[in-house]
Amino acid sequence: MPAGADADPQPAGPALREARARFAHWQARAQQAGQPLRAPPPEPTTCCGRGCNGCVWEGFYAAAQYWCEEAQLRLGD
Numbered sequence: 001m002p003a004g005a006d007a008d009p010q011p012a013g014p015a016l017r018e019a020r021a022r023f024a025h026w027q028a029r030a031q032q033a034g035q036p037l038r039a040p041p042p043e044p045t046t047c048c049g050r051g052c053n054g055c056v057w058e059g060f061y062a063a064a065q066y067w068c069e070e071a072q073l074r075l076g077d
Contacts, residue, residue: 019064026071033075040067
């Protein structure tokens, strides 16, 4: 999970750019290896921007971390 994602989830910024870059990295690796991966988690569209406890972005970053870990395991890294 990107540093600081738990403390201050934001719909844009460094954490989201990092998640997108990690998705692209693992998708490229999977394509090179000829290994299909499931689609990465979709970015939330329902954030109200009030910093809610349990914000949809917290769930997204948790799912993104899991997706990357699963991709790493599937690709044997």
